[in-house]
Amino acid sequence: MCGHCGCGGEAGTTVLNLETGKETVMRRDLHNHSHDHDHAADHDHQHAHDHGQSHSHGHDHAHDDAHHHHGHAPADGALVELETRILAKNDALAEKNRAWFRGREILALNLVSSPGAGKTSLLERTIRDLSRELRIYVIEGDQATAVDGERIRAAGAPAVQVNTGSGCHLEADMVARGLQELRPSAGSVVMIENVGNLVCPALFDLGERAKVVILSVTEGDDKPLKYPHMFRAASLMILNKIDLMPHVDFDASRAIMNAVRVNPAITTLELSARTGEGLGGWYAWLRREAASVRDAAFT
Known part of the structure; x- marks a missing residue:
């Protein structure tokens, strides 16, 4: 799981359209919740930040929370909770993708x-x-x-x-x-x-x-x-x-x-x-x- 393997890191994910050459950076700023992301599509950035609700745009920021500990390792219980939240948010967006494909x-x-x-x-x-x-x-x-x-x-x-x-x-x-x-x-x-x-x-x-x-x-x-x-x-x-x-x-x-x-x-x-x-x-x-x-x- 990512909370253990440490993947994600500071570097942003890049999406390169090989037909047009257009490159978009999906930044995941792990220590700054200002969320200054480069979106090619228009998204409504409304963040409740109670970490129990889904964000209103298409990106999953659960990795921000998983690594946002300022150098302090979470207790085992907290880590499990974070990982569960990461998967839950990912799964919610996956269902949207699935519905998009099905339609x-x-x-x-x-x-x-x-x-x-x-x-x-x-x-x-x-x-x-x-x-x-x-x-x-x-x-x-x-x-x-x-x-x-x-x-x-x-x-x-x-x-x-x-x-x-x-x-x-x-x-x-x-x-x-x-x-x-x-x-x-x-x-x-x-x-x-x-x-x-x-x-x-x-x-x-x-x-x-x-x-x-x-x-x-x-x-x-x-x-x-x-x-x-x-x-x-x-x-x-x-x-x-x-x-x-x-x-x-x-x-x-x-x-x-x-x-x-x-x-x-x-x-x-x-x-x-x-x-x-x-x-x-x-x-x-x-x-x-x-x-x-x-x-x-x-x-």
């Missing part, structure tokens, strides 16, 4: 993994292969640089880069701000590529329909047991880089068994984003989910 029949997916598991490569391949049948937009999350966002844009999808500074995960307010820049069309697919991390992203709802956890065969097949919260939160687990199976000590059946052990409802797929093996299953899953979102608008 536009948009399939929103939260892609999570360890660094280097192949999220960006899978997205690139998916965009190139499905561009004629699915309109795909991407919110690309990293701590720094726009390298992955530029890769996505080069593959043919509109993309917004969200850099979190020292933050180890995306939050619902970052996604909301990214959507203001991205402006996905009705009936499209929004892929949210989270920061590479199997811990904090499990706790932060972004308003997505489903979390998709990507596990590379170059990692341990015990990952689902080591990071149960993430695999429990995911609807789909993708085993990526199966073309490397002959060269690594990885038991795919054991990895799947471990994932099902922590989440009996999880769906699993095996594929290689590099060679294309198994991608048909992933594409079929995407088509079914997109169709379900469209059908849900009439039920």
Whole structure:
């Protein structure tokens, strides 16, 4: 949790529109409650500051409170209360995001993994292969640089880069701000590529329909047991880089068994984003989910 890992820091989150080059800083001034933020959209800044009510604008300032201790560590009980408040405020905005997606029949997916598991490569391949049948937009999350966002844009999808500074995960307010820049069309697919991390992203709802956890065969097949919260939160687990199976000590059946052990409802797929093996299953899953979102608008 952020109260323990210290992510967030003083540096502001930046949102870069890769189509226009416009960059917006979402400042989170940890020791100054003047809230002088750079908003591209108009927001009504009405702060009750009783810390029990939601703010009237789209940004989640709970991190300000979590780190606003002037050098004094809170007692364990106070820390738990702060962390609960952080998640509650994030979840409230995530529900707004979810309603926004639902009202536009948009399939929103939260892609999570360890660094280097192949999220960006899978997205690139998916965009190139499905561009004629699915309109795909991407919110690309990293701590720094726009390298992955530029890769996505080069593959043919509109993309917004969200850099979190020292933050180890995306939050619902970052996604909301990214959507203001991205402006996905009705009936499209929004892929949210989270920061590479199997811990904090499990706790932060972004308003997505489903979390998709990507596990590379170059990692341990015990990952689902080591990071149960993430695999429990995911609807789909993708085993990526199966073309490397002959060269690594990885038991795919054991990895799947471990994932099902922590989440009996999880769906699993095996594929290689590099060679294309198994991608048909992933594409079929995407088509079914997109169709379900469209059908849900009439039920």
